[in-house]
Amino acid sequence: MAAATSELRVDQLPSDPLLHVLSYLGFRDLVHCSYVSRRLNELSKHNPLWKSLCSKHWLVSDVDRLQSGVSWFCLFKQYYRDLGRYIQYYPVLKRAWEQLKSFLQQKCPRMIASLKEGATEVELNDIEAQIGCRLPDDYRCSYRIHNGQKLVIPGLMGSMSLSNHYRSEVLLDVETAAGGFQQRKGMRRCLPLTFCFHTGLSQYMALEPAEGRRMFESFYPCPDQTAQDPSAIDMFITGSCFLEWFTTYVQNVVTGEYPIIRDQIFRYVHDKSCVATTGDITVSVSTSFLPELSSVHPPHFFFTYRIRIEMSSNASPEAACQLDSRYWKITTSDGNVEEVQGPGVVGEFPVMTPGKVHEYSSCTTFSTLSEYMEGHYTFHRLANKEEVFHVAIPRFHMVCPPFREPVVRTQ
Numbered sequence: 001m002a003a004a005t006s007e008l009r010v011d012q013l014p015s016d017p018l019l020h021v022l023s024y025l026g027f028r029d030l031v032h033c034s035y036v037s038r039r040l041n042e043l044s045k046h047n048p049l050w051k052s053l054c055s056k057h058w059l060v061s062d063v064d065r066l067q068s069g070v071s072w073f074c075l076f077k078q079y080y081r082d083l084g085r086y087i088q089y090y091p092v093l094k095r096a097w098e099q100l101k102s103f104l105q106q107k108c109p110r111m112i113a114s115l116k117e118g119a120t121e122v123e124l125n126d127i128e129a130q131i132g133c134r135l136p137d138d139y140r141c142s143y144r145i146h147n148g149q150k151l152v153i154p155g156l157m158g159s160m161s162l163s164n165h166y167r168s169e170v171l172l173d174v175e176t177a178a179g180g181f182q183q184r185k186g187m188r189r190c191l192p193l194t195f196c197f198h199t200g201l202s203q204y205m206a207l208e209p210a211e212g213r214r215m216f217e218s219f220y221p222c223p224d225q226t227a228q229d230p231s232a233i234d235m236f237i238t239g240s241c242f243l244e245w246f247t248t249y250v251q252n253v254v255t256g257e258y259p260i261i262r263d264q265i266f267r268y269v270h271d272k273s274c275v276a277t278t279g280d281i282t283v284s285v286s287t288s289f290l291p292e293l294s295s296v297h298p299p300h301f302f303f304t305y306r307i308r309i310e311m312s313s314n315a316s317p318e319a320a321c322q323l324d325s326r327y328w329k330i331t332t333s334d335g336n337v338e339e340v341q342g343p344g345v346v347g348e349f350p351v352m353t354p355g356k357v358h359e360y361s362s363c364t365t366f367s368t369l370s371e372y373m374e375g376h377y378t379f380h381r382l383a384n385k386e387e388v389f390h391v392a393i394p395r396f397h398m399v400c401p402p403f404r405e406p407v408v409r410t411q
Contacts, residue, residue, distance in 0.1 A: 019046055027053050027076065047072045054079070057087055059094050082121075086141035089243060093142045096250040103254045108263050111149075111156055116173055119147040127174050131181045133189055133207040135174075136216045138243040148173035157194045157203075157249065158258065158267040160288060162304055162363060163346075167201060167292060168264065169194040186211060186231030186406065193218060193245075201292045203238055205245075212407040218245045220291040224406065226298055234296040236289075237402040259286070259306075268306050276394035280315035281352060283377070284308045285396040290363075296403050303398040304363040307345070309377070309391075313355035320353045321379040324388075328375040332368040351382070370399040 013021075022030060022044060030053075034044040050072035054060040058079045068075050083090055104111045124140050148171045149156050155170035172180070172195055180192040180202065189208040196202070203220055206213035211233075213219070218239040224232035239245025252258050252269075259266050270286035277283075286306045293302035311319070328340040343349075350358040364373070374395035381387040 015043065019043060019049070022046070022049055023052065027057070027080075045071075045073045050076050057091055058083070059091055059098075083141070083144065086137055086144065089138045089141040092243065092247060093138065094145055096247045097142070097145050099254045100250045107260045108154070108265065110263060111154065114149040114152045114156065116147040116149060118144045119174055120144075123147075124174065127178045131178050131191070131207075133181075133191075135191075135207070136205075136242055138241060139205070139216075142242065142246060143174050148177070151176070151195075151197075153197065154264040155194070155196065156265075159261075159264040160267060160290060160304065161261075162361060165290075165293070167196045167199050167290075169196050169201070169203070184231070186233040187221060190221075193242075196292075199292045205242060212404060214240070216241045218242070219404075222291065222294065222296055222403070224297045225295055232297075232406045234406060235404045236291045236294070237404065266306075268304075271396065274394045274396045276392040278391040279389070280312045280319050280354075281321075281379075281391045282310050282312070283391060283393050284310075285394060287396060287398050289398070289401055291401075293365075294400075296405065299367040299369075300365060301367070301369075301398075301400045302363065302365050304361055305373075305396065305398070306359065306361045307393070309350065309352065309358045311352040311354055311356050315354040317354065318381075318383050320351065320382045321389075322351045322382060323349055323358075323377050323379055325378045326375065326393075327378070328373055328393075330364070330366075330371060330373050332366055332371040334368050336368075345377070352379070364398070366398075370397060372397045 022033065025033065030044050030049065034041040051065070054065070054072055054076050058076070060075060060079070065072060065075055068078070070078070080087070101112060101115070121144075124135060124143065128135055150173075151170055153168050153170075155168040157169040157171050159168040160166070172192055176195075177192050180195070182188065182190040182204070187204070188210045190204040190206055190213075192202040193205050194201075194203045201220070203218055205218045206215060209215045213235065217237060219235040219237050222234040222236055223230070224234055239248065253265055257269065259268055266288075268286035268288045270284065274285040275282060284307070288304050288306075290302045290304060294300055309323075323345060325341060325343050326345055330338045330340065346360050346362055348360065352358065364371075372395050373393075375393045376390040377393065379389055379391055
C-alpha cells in the first residue's frame, strides 16, 4: 500500500522516455531543466537534443559540427554567444541567403562575387553610434550573414530595362548606407537599402516613426511635384519590415517568379491567370511598376509589361504565321475605355514557327489607381496570306502599389 502511494518523480523515469520528453523542450527550458537535479543536468546535455536545436536555430550540419571539434551542446553555446540576440530571425534569413546564393550560382554566377562577407557586431554598433539610430535586429542579422554587395552592376535587388531607361538596384553595404542616412526634412531618420547608379533611385527603411512613416517599413520616396514645400514626400510602400522585404524578394527570385534575362534578375510579376491560348499560339503577360517614373501628385503611374508569344512545338509546319497588327482595349478604374491599334509590336513583325518564342516589352501610363488591358494580335499564315486570324491577349491588371501621403500635405 505504501509503495502504491509513493510519488514518482519525473527525473526518476528511465532515460529513454525522459529523453523523449526533453526532446519537446526549447533550448531555454532545457537549460532550466539542467538546474533541477544532477541526473537532469546530465541528460539535458544529451548530444542528439542539441543537434536538433543547432539544426533548427543555426542551420548547422554534421560537417559543421565535425569541423568545430566540439559537442553539439558546446556548438550551440558558441553560436548563441555570437548571434543569440538574433535567434528569432537567423534561421529564416540564413535560409533565404543560402537559397538565393544557390540560385545565383546556377543562373547569375557573377553576382556571387559581388556579395560581401558579414559585418561584425562591433561594426554594426559603430554604425548605430555614427547615425544616432538603432538598427532593427532583422537588418543587423542579415548584415551579419552578408554585408550587402559591392557597388557593381548588375544589382542584387533586381533590374528593369526599357528602350531608353535602365535600372539596377544594388543592396548597399551598411557603411555606404550609413553615408546616405537622411536627416533632411521629409526624409528624417531614413536609411537607404538599395541604390541605382543610373537613376539615383533608392529604397529606404524608416528607422523611426517620423513624418507619418511607420517604424522599419521600407519604401521608395516620391517627391510631390505639385507642392511648394520640398519636404512633401510621398511613399510607395515596399515592405513592413526588413525581414518581410528581403525574404519576399528572395522567394520571388528562387521560385522563378522574377525572370532571369541576360544574367540579371528582372522584377516582372506574372499572374498565372494572364495566359491565353488560341489554336497553337499561347500568349502570357507579366508586369512591373516603375516608381522612378511615377508620381502620386500629380497622379502618374508608369508600368511596363512583358509579353511572351509561343507557338506549340507540336504545331504542324503549315501553321507557321506572321504577326501583322495589334489591338488593345484599355480600361481604367474610373470606367474610361480607350482602344488602340497599330502595325506589329514595338516595330517588329515576328514570324512564328513550331516551338518558336517571341518576347517583347512595352509600357503604359495612367492617372487612376489601376487599369487593365486586353486585346488581340492579327496574324496571317505564311503558306496562305489570305488566311488571317486573331490571337487573344489575356486581360492583365496593373495596380498602383500601396502609397502614403506626407504629413505636411495631409495636415
